[in-house]
Amino acid sequence: MIMMRTKLAALAFVILPLAMTARAQQLTPAEEGRRLYLSNNCYSCHGDVGAGSAYGAPALRFDGVEFGDLSEAIREGEDRGMPPFPALNNSTAINNLYAYFHSMGSSSEPVFYRWWDALPLAGVKPPARLYVLATDKRLRLTVH
Amino acid sequence: MVASTFIRSSCLVLLLAGGATSRLYAASGAGSEWTTPAGTLEGTRFSTLAQITDKNVARLGEEFTFSTGANGYMEGQPLVANDTMYVVAPFPNQLFALSLSSPGQTRWVFSPRVDEFAFSQACCGQANRGAAYSTSPNNSSNENLVIYATLDNQVFAVNAANGAQVWHTSLGSTRSGQTMTGPAFVVNNNGRDIVIVGNAGAEEGVRGWVTALNAGTGAKLWQFYNTGTDSDVGIDSTFAPYYAKDRGKDLGATTWPGTLYRTGGAVVWNWFTYDSADNLLIYGTAQPAPWDAQMRANPSGSSDNKWSSTIVARDPVTGKAKWAYQVTPHDNWDFDSISESIVTTVPGFNNGAPILGHFDKNGFGYTLDAKTGRVLVAKAFVPVTWATGVNLSTGEPSVVPSKTTAEGVVAQNICPSPLGGKNFHPAAFSPVTSLFYVPANNLCTNKEDLKVNYIPGTPFVGSHLTFAPGPNSATFGGGRLIAWDPTTGTEKWGIAESYPYVGGVLATQGNLVFYGTVDGYFKAVNASTGQVLLSKHYTAPISGNVITFKGADGNQRVAFYTGHPSQIVKGLPPAPANFKPAPGTVHVFKLP
Numbered sequence: 001m002i003m004m005r006t007k008l009a010a011l012a013f014v015i016l017p018l019a020m021t022a023r024a025q026q027l028t029p030a031e032e033g034r035r036l037y038l039s040n041n042c043y044s045c046h047g048d049v050g051a052g053s054a055y056g057a058p059a060l061r062f063d064g065v066e067f068g069d070l071s072e073a074i075r076e077g078e079d080r081g082m083p084p085f086p087a088l089n090n091s092t093a094i095n096n097l098y099a100y101f102h103s104m105g106s107s108s109e110p111v112f113y114r115w116w117d118a119l120p121l122a123g124v125k126p127p128a129r130l131y132v133l134a135t136d137k138r139l140r141l142t143v144h
Numbered sequence: 145m146v147a148s149t150f151i152r153s154s155c156l157v158l159l160l161a162g163g164a165t166s167r168l169y170a171a172s173g174a175g176s177e178w179t180t181p182a183g184t185l186e187g188t189r190f191s192t193l194a195q196i197t198d199k200n201v202a203r204l205g206e207e208f209t210f211s212t213g214a215n216g217y218m219e220g221q222p223l224v225a226n227d228t229m230y231v232v233a234p235f236p237n238q239l240f241a242l243s244l245s246s247p248g249q250t251r252w253v254f255s256p257r258v259d260e261f262a263f264s265q266a267c268c269g270q271a272n273r274g275a276a277y278s279t280s281p282n283n284s285s286n287e288n289l290v291i292y293a294t295l296d297n298q299v300f301a302v303n304a305a306n307g308a309q310v311w312h313t314s315l316g317s318t319r320s321g322q323t324m325t326g327p328a329f330v331v332n333n334n335g336r337d338i339v340i341v342g343n344a345g346a347e348e349g350v351r352g353w354v355t356a357l358n359a360g361t362g363a364k365l366w367q368f369y370n371t372g373t374d375s376d377v378g379i380d381s382t383f384a385p386y387y388a389k390d391r392g393k394d395l396g397a398t399t400w401p402g403t404l405y406r407t408g409g410a411v412v413w414n415w416f417t418y419d420s421a422d423n424l425l426i427y428g429t430a431q432p433a434p435w436d437a438q439m440r441a442n443p444s445g446s447s448d449n450k451w452s453s454t455i456v457a458r459d460p461v462t463g464k465a466k467w468a469y470q471v472t473p474h475d476n477w478d479f480d481s482i483s484e485s486i487v488t489t490v491p492g493f494n495n496g497a498p499i500l501g502h503f504d505k506n507g508f509g510y511t512l513d514a515k516t517g518r519v520l521v522a523k524a525f526v527p528v529t530w531a532t533g534v535n536l537s538t539g540e541p542s543v544v545p546s547k548t549t550a551e552g553v554v555a556q557n558i559c560p561s562p563l564g565g566k567n568f569h570p571a572a573f574s575p576v577t578s579l580f581y582v583p584a585n586n587l588c589t590n591k592e593d594l595k596v597n598y599i600p601g602t603p604f605v606g607s608h609l610t611f612a613p614g615p616n617s618a619t620f621g622g623g624r625l626i627a628w629d630p631t632t633g634t635e636k637w638g639i640a641e642s643y644p645y646v647g648g649v650l651a652t653q654g655n656l657v658f659y660g661t662v663d664g665y666f667k668a669v670n671a672s673t674g675q676v677l678l679s680k681h682y683t684a685p686i687s688g689n690v691i692t693f694k695g696a697d698g699n700q701r702v703a704f705y706t707g708h709p710s711q712i713v714k715g716l717p718p719a720p721a722n723f724k725p726a727p728g729t730v731h732v733f734k735l736p
Contacts, residue, residue, distance in 0.1 A: 039597060041597065041599055044602070045603060054267060054269055055266070056263060056264050056266075056269075080260055080263040080264050081261050082264060083319065083599075083600070083602065114594070115594070
């Protein structure tokens with residue numbers, strides 16, 4: 001039994017770094033949402049961090065974002081100057097944007113600007129989330 | 145070809161200067177009415193009225209106010225003609241006609257049908273910079289017209305007597321990101337009025353143009369872009385830029401990568417002026433799009449991105465470009481050249497030939513020869529860090545390499561900021577003093593360029609900014625009213641203000657300069673010395689431009705707008721107590 005635990009521990013020792021490497025190549029939904037927020041020019045109207053701008057668009061950071069309202073705005077636009085965004089009209093993009101808006105003000109709010117980088121550095125707090133593949137519950141770790 | 149062109153609502157006058165030395169010189173000044181945005185086509189914002197003087201201005205009192213009921217940036221000014229004041233409100237751009245014989249009473253209101261989609265397409269507030277008056281429209285009924293543009297790209301001509309719509313012309317769709325926030329400008333050609341307008345939306349990747357309409361019918365007479373081939377821009381063999389850097393074929397296309405010029409900005413959202421001696425319509429173009437300069441780098445040659453950030457002179461009848469001076473080639477800093485180029489003469493300078501006074505967002509005050517666009521003087525009027533000066537031989541700014549911008553890199557301490565050393569608020573010129581009076585800003589910025597995708601109807605900017613007060617703001621001011629000598633490029637005197645966006649200035653024969661501030665001060669100062677003679681405080685910002693006129697009783701009035709503040713940015717002093725935005729309101733003052 002001790003040997004098994006040692007082997008499992010050893011396995012975890014190997015898997016953890018691999019998992020870290022794999023995880024480090026992914027952004028969280030909120031971080032992907034931040035990327036979309038920048039790459040689709042949302043920030044120019046709604047503010048760099050959603051606090052509004054001279055365009056007069058809603059300050060999403062303070063106003064709150066309902067999922068249904070977000071979906072509708074992306075699909076149909078808004079009367080007072082927001083066009084529809086067909087490129088964002090899919091569940092992945094909307095979920096990611098929703099996650100981003102609801103991360104605002106929390107410690108996990110992404111704040112990077114270099115959206116075109118494969119892995120924008122600023123705002124991605126080390127360590128990244130770790131998921132360990134193991135059969136032993138004692139080795140199943142989720143680190144936030 | 146214009147055989148005879150007369151100047152609307154202004155007159156050439158011979159004036160005797162006050163002070164120890166008497167001089168005779170010619171200047172252009174408004175009189176009892178105010179029928180063009182700047183009072184005169186030359187853009188002087190100078191009035192020959194002199195009932196109100198530096199001796200009695202302290203006794204000015206408010207005669208009446210009128211609220212438009214609309215929230216928005218009041219960046220224009222009223223018109224006054226035939227005992228009526230005309231006020232264009234912020235979007236949805238109602239036009240109010242107020243009686244001056246029964247002060248403040250509404251004669252009529254014109255409510256245009258507008259597209260609400262325009263509201264959040266304007267980058268910088270739903271502003272309107274004013275209407276123009278036409279007395280020679282040459283339409284079927286020949287009535288006088290008030291002509292103005294609405295935010296949603298329409299131009300309306302309204303019967304000045306009864307408020308009935310005479311015509312309207314649509315000049316584009318808001319779905320492209322284009323809006324119109326600038327003033328209408330009327331010039332006369334052989335007894336027939338032409339109305340000139342420009343578009344807005346460089347932050348949306350809108351391609352800039354200028355359009356001339358028949359004032360009687362609204363029919364398009366000509367339209368030229370400010371980017372593209374020579375044919376697009378209206379350049380032919382008569383085009384004669386002064387500087388070698390501005391000469392060449394199709395520079396409006398070849399100084400861009402690929403076809404980026406088609407979303408290249410260079411719009412025209414601010415003031416037009418007219419040089420009658422040389423028959424030139426003069427205006428400045430906005431910055432190139434996008435703000436991310438790296439995306440505008442041209443691997444095939446020059447990256448000047450013409451004709452953005454340029455002063456352009458055109459024949460008002462044909463629209464053909466006569467000269468152009470690109471003030472800030474390959475702009476990295478959002479330095480629109482949309483400031484007015486005021487046409488005047490200064491005795492003993494430039495051999496008496498007309499000059500232009502132009503105070504650019506880039507922080508340099510330019511004196512140019514009006515006929516050719518040659519730069520005679522170029523000196524900084526606010527703290528400037530992006531360039532060390534302007535080479536008068538080549539016309540080029542001497543750019544500081546560390547202040548150029550790049551994607552993902554924060555360029556620090558760029559002065560002035562993208563709000564400009566001066567922005568839309570217009571300067572004035574007084575022939576009494578031969579000085580320009582300039583409302584200046586003192587802000588700096590850190591700028592990080594970002595890659596940006598062009599998505600029609602969305603901002604095409606690509607920038608992350610932080611602002612900070614400019615150097616020596618405690619003494620120089622966050623804003624400043626500067627009395628500027630155009631012959632030497634020096635400040636004669638200045639008044640430090642707490643905030644940038646000092647309002648548009650009026651100069652008068654009474655040796656006075658009037659202006660307002662964002663923190664609600666309406667001031668009158670001695671034009672020669674800068675001594676503050678009157679200071680009235682409001683709890684709303686003053687963001688428009690002061691005018692003066694005669695009321696029905698023949699006495700002089702002064703008028704300005706209060707309203708929603710123009711862009712106030714973080715990093716400034718906090719707003720004063722009781723400071724609150726309010727609907728756009730006209731205030732009219734007179735002597736008791």
